[in-house]
Structure formats: C-alpha cells, structure tokens
Amino acid sequence: MKIAILGMGTVGSGVIKVIQENQMEIQQFTNEPIEVSHVFAKTITNQHDADFQNVIVTENIDDILNSDVELVVEVMGGIDFTFGLHQKFLSKGIHVVSANKDMLAVHIKELAKIGDENKAQLGYEASCAGGIPIINALTYGLQANKINRVLGILNGTTNYILTKMTQDAWSYDKALKDAQEKGYAEKDPTNDVEGLDARRKIALLSRIAYKQNLNVEDIPVRGISQVSVQDLEYAQADGLTMKLLGKSEYHGEKVQISVEPVLLPNNHQLATVNDAANAVYVNGNAFGETMFYGPGAGSLETASAVVSDVMNIAKFGFVGNLIVEEDANIDLAGEAASYFIRFAKGQTEVKLDVNYKVIADEDVLVIITEDMSANALEQLENSHQVEAVYVVIKD
Amino acid sequence: MKIAILGMGTVGSGVIKVIQENQMEIQQFTNEPIEVSHVFAKTITNQHDADFQNVIVTENIDDILNSDVELVVEVMGGIDFTFGLHQKFLSKGIHVVSANKDMLAVHIKELAKIGDENKAQLGYEASCAGGIPIINALTYGLQANKINRVLGILNGTTNYILTKMTQDAWSYDKALKDAQEKGYAEKDPTNDVEGLDARRKIALLSRIAYKQNLNVEDIPVRGISQVSVQDLEYAQADGLTMKLLGKSEYHGEKVQISVEPVLLPNNHQLATVNDAANAVYVNGNAFGETMFYGPGAGSLETASAVVSDVMNIAKFGFVGNLIVEEDANIDLAGEAASYFIRFAKGQTEVKLDVNYKVIADEDVLVIITEDMSANALEQLENSHQVEAVYVVIKD
Numbered sequence: 001m002k003i004a005i006l007g008m009g010t011v012g013s014g015v016i017k018v019i020q021e022n023q024m025e026i027q028q029f030t031n032e033p034i035e036v037s038h039v040f041a042k043t044i045t046n047q048h049d050a051d052f053q054n055v056i057v058t059e060n061i062d063d064i065l066n067s068d069v070e071l072v073v074e075v076m077g078g079i080d081f082t083f084g085l086h087q088k089f090l091s092k093g094i095h096v097v098s099a100n101k102d103m104l105a106v107h108i109k110e111l112a113k114i115g116d117e118n119k120a121q122l123g124y125e126a127s128c129a130g131g132i133p134i135i136n137a138l139t140y141g142l143q144a145n146k147i148n149r150v151l152g153i154l155n156g157t158t159n160y161i162l163t164k165m166t167q168d169a170w171s172y173d174k175a176l177k178d179a180q181e182k183g184y185a186e187k188d189p190t191n192d193v194e195g196l197d198a199r200r201k202i203a204l205l206s207r208i209a210y211k212q213n214l215n216v217e218d219i220p221v222r223g224i225s226q227v228s229v230q231d232l233e234y235a236q237a238d239g240l241t242m243k244l245l246g247k248s249e250y251h252g253e254k255v256q257i258s259v260e261p262v263l264l265p266n267n268h269q270l271a272t273v274n275d276a277a278n279a280v281y282v283n284g285n286a287f288g289e290t291m292f293y294g295p296g297a298g299s300l301e302t303a304s305a306v307v308s309d310v311m312n313i314a315k316f317g318f319v320g321n322l323i324v325e326e327d328a329n330i331d332l333a334g335e336a337a338s339y340f341i342r343f344a345k346g347q348t349e350v351k352l353d354v355n356y357k358v359i360a361d362e363d364v365l366v367i368i369t370e371d372m373s374a375n376a377l378e379q380l381e382n383s384h385q386v387e388a389v390y391v392v393i394k395d
Numbered sequence: 396m397k398i399a400i401l402g403m404g405t406v407g408s409g410v411i412k413v414i415q416e417n418q419m420e421i422q423q424f425t426n427e428p429i430e431v432s433h434v435f436a437k438t439i440t441n442q443h444d445a446d447f448q449n450v451i452v453t454e455n456i457d458d459i460l461n462s463d464v465e466l467v468v469e470v471m472g473g474i475d476f477t478f479g480l481h482q483k484f485l486s487k488g489i490h491v492v493s494a495n496k497d498m499l500a501v502h503i504k505e506l507a508k509i510g511d512e513n514k515a516q517l518g519y520e521a522s523c524a525g526g527i528p529i530i531n532a533l534t535y536g537l538q539a540n541k542i543n544r545v546l547g548i549l550n551g552t553t554n555y556i557l558t559k560m561t562q563d564a565w566s567y568d569k570a571l572k573d574a575q576e577k578g579y580a581e582k583d584p585t586n587d588v589e590g591l592d593a594r595r596k597i598a599l600l601s602r603i604a605y606k607q608n609l610n611v612e613d614i615p616v617r618g619i620s621q622v623s624v625q626d627l628e629y630a631q632a633d634g635l636t637m638k639l640l641g642k643s644e645y646h647g648e649k650v651q652i653s654v655e656p657v658l659l660p661n662n663h664q665l666a667t668v669n670d671a672a673n674a675v676y677v678n679g680n681a682f683g684e685t686m687f688y689g690p691g692a693g694s695l696e697t698a699s700a701v702v703s704d705v706m707n708i709a710k711f712g713f714v715g716n717l718i719v720e721e722d723a724n725i726d727l728a729g730e731a732a733s734y735f736i737r738f739a740k741g742q743t744e745v746k747l748d749v750n751y752k753v754i755a756d757e758d759v760l761v762i763i764t765e766d767m768s769a770n771a772l773e774q775l776e777n778s779h780q781v782e783a784v785y786v787v788i789k790d
Binding site: 311 | 409420423525527535668
C-alpha cells in the first residue's frame with residue numbers, strides 16, 4: 001500500500017523510521033509492504049536517519065490527491081487548513097490517519113461522516129495518549145461494557161511539572177522552566193498548563209466511551225499554573241497525590257466532564273504515573289477497572305500509534321467510522337464530591353453541614369470534606385475566605 | 396448471530412449476563428443482536444439472575460454442532476476433551492472464543508491452523524489477564540513494533556498472597572488460607588502458587604509478541620510457596636517489592652522466558668499492582684514502555700473479554716488467526732542479572748567477582764549484586780551457603 005505523510009516534523013520522521021525499521025513486522029501483519037511514496041512538506045527534518053531516497057517531497061497537495069496513495073498520515077497540526085485537507089482526502093475515499101487532536105476534537109463528527117460516505121477510514125489512535133493504544137482498547141477491547149468513567153493523565157508536560165513539584169518540592173515556575181529546557185514544554189505553555197490539550201483528549205475519549213458528542217468549549221477546564229507546592233505537601237501528608245486529570249462520568253443521563261487538578265490516594269493506580277508518562281483509567285460495568293499506561297508523546301512513541309492505525313487499515317480496509325448522533329448533555333453542576341480546602345490565614349473556623357477532617361491548622365487551616373454538593377461548596381466559598389479547592393477522588 | 400456457550404460455571408453465567416445487560420452496546424457495534432441459543436452443560440448456575448428462557452440446555456454436543464450457531468464460547472476448562480471440541484467446531488467453520496489457557500497453551504498452534512483452513516476465528520482474549528484486553532493490544536495496538544519484553548503479573552491468587560505478605564507481614568501459609576477463604580485460591584492451590592497458571596499465560600502472550608511457538612514444559616518455573624516474609628522485609632528496606640512475574644525477552648535470537656518471583660523497584664509500574672489485580676508490562680522498539688492493568692479473573696470481568704471477542708467476530712467475521720511457524724529457542728542459561736541473595740546463618744563472608752551491596756548483615760547476610768552471569772551465580776551457590784536467590788529487575 002502506498003501512503004503519503006502530510007507534515008514532516010518530529011512525528012512525521014518517526015513514522016518514516018518505524019515503517020522502515022519494522023517493515024518485517026508490518027508485512028507479516030498486512031501481507032503487503034507499506035511504502036511512503038509522498039511527503040507533503042517544505043523541508044525534511046530527518047532526526048532518525050531514515051531513508052528518503054524514493055520519496056517524492058512536494059508542497060503541492062494536488063500531487064498527492066491525484067496520486068495512487070490509498071492513505072495519508074496527517075501529522076501537520078493546525079486546525080482550519082488541516083480540516084480542509086482531511087475533507088479532501090476522505091471525500092476521495094482516501095483513508096486518513098491523524099495525530100491531530102486539536103482539529104479532531106472540533107471536527108471529528110463531520111469527518112467520520114464524510115469518511116463513511118466515501119468508505120474512507122479515519123484512524124486517530126495517536127491523537128490521545130501517544131503510544132498507548134487506548135482508542136483501540138475502548139473500541140475493540142472493552143466494547144462489551146457500558147463504560148461509566150474515564151480518568152486520564154493526558155498531558156505529559158503537566159504531569160512532569162506536577163511530579164517535580166511533588167517529589168522535589170520545586171515551585172511551579174522552576175518546574176515549568178525545567179520542562180521547557182528539556183523540550184517537554186513549549187515557549188508558550190498555555191495549551192498544556194491550562195489544561196486545553198487535555199480537554200481535547202478527554203472529549204475525544206469520552207465520545208468513544210459514551211457514544212456522545214462533546215463540545216470542547218463546553219467542558220470546564222482548570223490548569224495547574226495556580227497550584228502551590230504547599231498544597232501538594234499538605235495533600236502528601238494525608239496520603240494524597242495531585243494529578244491533572246481529564247475526567248468524565250456517564251450513567252445514562254448527563255455527562256460529568258472536566259479537566260482539573262485532582263487529589264488521588266497514593267495507592268491509586270494513577271497516582272504512581274509520574275514524569276512525562278500518560279495513563280488512562282477506565283471503569284466499565286463488566287470489567288470493573290482497567291488502566292493503560294505509557295508514553296504520551298515522542299517521535300517514535302507517537303509513530304507507533306500512527307503506524308498501528310496504518311497497518312490495521314492496510315489489513316482490514318474500511319471497517320466503518322464511529323458515527324455519533326447524540327450530543328452530550330453536560331452536567332455543569334457536577335456530582336457531590338469530597339474536597340480539599342485551604343482557607344486564608346485569618347480563617348480559623350469553619351461552618352459546614354458535612355463532616356470534614358482537619359489536615360493542617362498550624363499556619364493555615366486545611367480540611368478534607370466528606371462528599372458535598374457543588375452548591376454547598378459555593379456557599380462555603382461565599383461565606384469563608386477560601387484560597388484553594390481541589391476535588392479528592394477516593395477510588 | 397446465534398451462539399452457544401460450552402460450560403455454565405462462573406464465567407459462562409457472566410457471559411450470559413453481559414450479553415443480556417449490554418445488548419444495546421452490542422447491537423450498536425455489531426449491527427445485529429447476539430443471541431445465546433444453546434448451552435452445553437449438565438446444570439445451570441445462575442449467579443447473576445440471567446434469563447435462560449429461550450436457551451436450549453443440552454448435554455449432547457451434537458445438538459450444537461448440528462445447529463445454526465455460528466460461534467461457540469468455550470468456558471469449560473480441561474484439556475483433552477475440550478481440545479477435541481475445539482477441533483470439531485473449528486473444522487466445521489464455527490468460530491470459537493475460549494478462556495481456556497490450560498488447553499490453548501498446549502494446542503493453540505494446531506487450533507489456529509484448523510481455524511484458518513476452515514475460515515473459523517479463534518478468539519482467546521479471556522485466556523490471559525482476564526478483563527485486560529492485552530491480546531487485542533498486542534495484536535492490533537502495538538503491532539507496529541518489534542516487541543522485546545513482556546513482564547506480567549498474570550495470576551491474581553499469587554499476587555493477592557504476595558500483597559498480604561508484603562503489606563501485612565502475613566506468613567505465606569496465613570495468606571494462602573485467607574485467599575482460599577475468599578475464593579481466590581483453590582483447595583489444591585498448586586497450579587497458582589507454583590506458577591503453572593502464569594507459565595501458560597506468558598507462553599501465550601510471548602507467542603503473540605515474538606511470533607514464536609513456546610513449549611510450555613520447557614519454560615523454567617518457580618512459584619511463591621518458598622518465599623519468606625523476612626526476604627520481603629529485607630527487600631522492602633532496600634526499596635524493592637516482590638511480584639510473581641511471567642517474563643520473557645526476545646532480541647532476535649534466543650527467547651529468555653521464565654516464571655519466578657522477582658524483585659522490582661517500588662516505583663516500577665508493576666510494583667504497585669496489588670491484591671488480585673493483574674498487569675502486563677510491554678517494551679517495544681517504538682513505543683518504549685506500556686502497561687495494562689486490570690482484573691485477572693472474576694465472572695463478569697472475564698466475560699467482558701469473552702464478549703468483546705464475540706462482538707469482534709460478529710462484526711468482522713473470520714480475519715485470520717495468528718499462524719506461527721517458528722519454534723522458540725529458549726535460552727535456559729539466561730542473561731546476566733542482578734540478584735538478591737540471602738546466605739545461611741554461618742555465612743558471613745562472600746567471595747564474588749562482581750560488585751554487590753550488603754542490605755543486611757545483623758542476623759544473616761543479604762546482598763544485592765550488580766549484573767552477574769547465571770554461571771557466576773551457580774559458582775557462588777556451590778561455594779557458599781545460599782538460602783534464597785531472587786532476580787532484581789531495575790527498569
């Protein structure tokens with residue numbers, strides 16, 4: 001099968017490398033070679049010494065649209081222009097494999113339909129949690145279940161920063177700077193640290209899990225830029241670890257969904273997912289709980305997911321895209337939850353109708369409440385000097 | 396699609412329950428209902444209050460062989476008789492989904508071929524690691540890689556026992572008795588505690604990972620019945636946790652494979668997999684490392700994997716079984732490894748060519764060595780009074 005790669009940055013060159021290096025594994029699986037015949041790019045970054053000898057490099061997309069490629073891999077990023085390209089290829093019955101969560105989180109509903117109308121498969125394993133085959137698992141491994149919860153550490157940058165803050169007591173600023181120096185964080189880290197990247201991924205995963213379309217903009221989001229090391233220490237002293245989670249729950253009516261920093265018991269499977277790793281924790285009515293751990297980013301790691309999609313499409317062709325008609329009804333009020341609450345210095349007394357335990361009261365007052373409604377929390381915030389609030393997940 | 400279930404014990408009744416309870420999810424996926432028309436069993440245990448009204452219960456396998464079922468689910472267990480049934484159904488072009496690792500570990504090579512000759516699919520997701528979709532992940536999620544290592548906590552009984560011994564300092568005997576009372580361990584626990592169950596599973600998983608047939612009897616196995624709580628304490632003091640691992644490695648020549656209790660750093664993803672949970676940790680040349688965590692057993696949990704296979708076959712039909720021609724060349728000498736070694740009381744001095752650190756020397760001498768060959772270990776055991784040896788895995 002001839003394929004084209006749109007975009008030749010970090011992931012694109014990883015895809016070339018994996019296809020060349022693991023061609024034997026590919027042919028055993030697909031019974032035919034996979035050949036990269038075209039690359040859509042200005043320049044080639046060849047960080048893996050891959051072989052580009054027989055590859056046509058072009059800046060004219062029509063060269064590819066009018067070629068005999070049966071599949072394009074889109075690893076360019078960007079939204080509007082890339083959406084247009086997806087439409088073009090899918091409309092021509094050319095399969096598309098994409099790592100572009102930014103665009104897919106907004107346009108997947110439409111693209112899946114165009115694909116189905118033209119018998120073109122849309123693969124996007126690489127768009128969520130990098131090298132972890134979570135989309136495949138939700139679609140073909142856990143699909144006998146009613147899925148009722150998805151919790152994901154879906155952004156390696158913020159997980160790295162929180163890990164450094166937790167384990168080494170680094171400030172947020174120091175950890176961010178270190179992440180930038182190591183290449184985990186971009187110069188403008190907003191997308192990562194404010195949770196926008198994780199929000200796109202939890203939207204995509206929840207759509208598969210619950211068969212509900214989620215409007216990304218409707219999902220409440222809160223990042224980690226306001227997290228203080230002191231709160232992490234208070235939490236640790238009570239056996240809790242902070243993770244930035246994309247989280248959603250669905251029990252047949254409204255969908256609870258958000259991205260926010262959350263406290264988990266140290267023995268929760270997600271609590272030990274450290275550094276730049278990603279993980280997705282899923283609950284279903286038959287299997288109970290599972291977790292999938294692995295790399296969230298990286299050239300070869302992401303390419304692993306891309307090439308897996310390419311191989312499945314090469315072997316099975318068009319098998320149908322996930323078409324979702326129902327739009328989610330997002331529950332903005334939220335369910336009752338346990339909260340970690342830190343009060344301002346002067347606030348030494350608390351009036352609260354639910355039980356709570358005090359986990360610090362020397363310098364400032366910090367409590368962890370039993371389950372309380374969002375309403376009750378709002379009342380507390382209005383009547384007390386509250387400085388920090390985090391949801392505590394117990395299981 | 397009409398299906399039959401062979402065997403109506405814990406898993407069989409879970410399969411009925413999941414099919415009935417999640418029929419909506421099934422039909423969304425397969426576009427047709429899945430109907431259990433026959434059950435091959437003497438009696439029905441209906442632990443989930445499933446509905447058996449329209450199910451024909453028979454003790455005559457010909458009733459099913461000559462019916463219009465397109466797929467049979469085999470959850471009977473046993474080897475010879477069940478192997479015969481598999482042959483019969485696959486030869487007739489009837490798909491088979493099985494949870495029977497005991498039989499498959501021995502006969503999968505032959506059954507996969509019979510299936511391919513008759514366009515019958517053999518699904519066995521439920522045979523390894525219960526509700527974790529690890530076979531699907533290896534086959535359709537990580538298949539773009541050269542897989543070079545599989546480490547699995549593949550037996551919930553032994554993981555429960557080791558967890559109790561580690562966390563609560565229970566003796567092996569006490570933990571085993573508790574596991575038996577809780578229903579995790581059988582009256583005769585040999586298969587679990589001596590590693591025989593895990594050996595079958597690591598054989599099946601390694602076959603998929605490396606495309607090599609493994610003769611189960613050739614795989615070195617050592618269980619946990621000789622593990623002492625004191626060794627777990629020495630190990631914990633040095634930041635190491637014991638797990639019974641099915642483990643294999645392959646770098647293109649010989650396969651290293653064994654089942655044995657192994658010490659892992661506390662921050663290794665596998666070290667925090669506790670109680671009766673299972674997990675499979677996989678290394679590949681593109682994705683690096685991933686881990687899949689979840690339930691290793693249970694009625695609905697195992698049924699989740701069974702019904703997932705049924706749904707995939709209902710949707711895609713025969714897609715080809717994994718045919719493996721190459722027989723593994725098992726490296727019995729093993730690679731160089733780091734060892735935890737506890738000596739007998741009188742042995743206070745060690746003569747060893749590799750570096751080691753002493754982690755206890757008050758009551759008895761306990762050391763952890765740097766990597767040393769199996770040969771060197773044998774020499775040490777011959778010339779010193781060694782009482783316990785465990786491999787230490789560092790990453």
